[in-house]
Amino acid sequence: MTTLKPTSPAAFWNRLTRYPALLALLLAVILFFAGGLISPGFVNPAQAINIVRLAAFLGIIAAGQTLVIISGGEGIDLSTGGIVTLGAILAFRFTDGSDALLLPALLLVLGAGAGIGLLNGLGITLLKIPPLVMTLAMTGIVQGTILIVTRGEMIGKTPPLLARLISEPLLFGISGVMYLWVILGVLMWLLLERTSYGKQLFAIGVNRTTARLSGIRVQVVVALTYMLSGMLAAFGGYVLLGFSQTVFLNLGGPFLFPSIAAVVVGGTLLSGGQGSYWGTMSGALVLTLINSLLTAAGLQEAFELMTLGGILLLLISIYGRQQDYRR
Secondary structure, eight states, X not given: OOOOOTTSHHHHHHHHTTOHHHHHHHHHHHHHHHHHHHSTTOOSHHHHHHHHHHHHXXXXXXXXXXXXXXXXXXXXXXXXXXXXXHHHHHHHHHHTTOGXXXXXXXXXXHHHHHHHHHHHHHHHXXXXXXXXXXXXXXXXXXXXXXXXXXXXXXXOOOOHHHHHHHHSBOSTTOBHHHHHHHHHHHHHHHHHHSSHHHHHHHHHHHOHHHHHHTTOOHHXXXXXXXXXXXXXXXXXXXXXXXXXXXXXXXXXXXXXXXXXXXXXXXXXXXXXXXXXHHHHHXXXXXXXXXXXXXXXXXXXXXXXXXXXXXXHHHHHHHHTTTOOOOO
């Protein structure tokens, strides 16, 4: 049996792959500097800040998806895109441009997202509906409800204060959404690493039968996880409104696949039980950079989508998503 020397490239690679969040971040740095080969002038501080700003929206939306995938049980929340759209529309219509209604609108958005997520969780735990089926059905229900309520007319306005807080530079020329993303990252780390919920979430992701025998109320944790996923997706829609300053019926749709891909590229196992939100944040940076590079290359949209899909498959195979690593 051949043993790897501690200083060999293979040994270094094996150690690095044990920290997928760091690996994804390293890849993001490499991609950024590689952008200079594709488009002169790509590598500059302003571009770096802009890429992080764009990645923040995907990272925020992918936060709930991280929790669901860690929970295992083939969990993926396909209702994320619809809930993002609903959150933005609720804030847009409820505030109608009024800064004074920003906080009540946020509470309304979070409550709506949590309610939809809870319905997903109850359908999965009590009715034993597979997560993909349940969340896909909920997507249809949410989209249908939006059509009934709005009748296809996007009436409302974006509060100027929300647009300023999210999109405009605050301290040191950095926009508010970037500070918000960092705060969310710290809160997610505390939730996953410093609470009993986080410990139970990882436990049920590894083995639900063992977790149940250990006294963990698996159904409660799973239902709570989908409720948090819905709430975070709706919050993502609220934040996205501050950037787009308008709404349309498929506002959140383009974020569904990237929200799943960011989690996986960041090293969270699709089988559940292992992962981190830091990894998801790094994955969001990688995906945003890939999109920026493909756009800079001037590819047609069809070829851009094909290339993105191929790159994601390559990244997932390199990371070896079913490997065991320590968090």
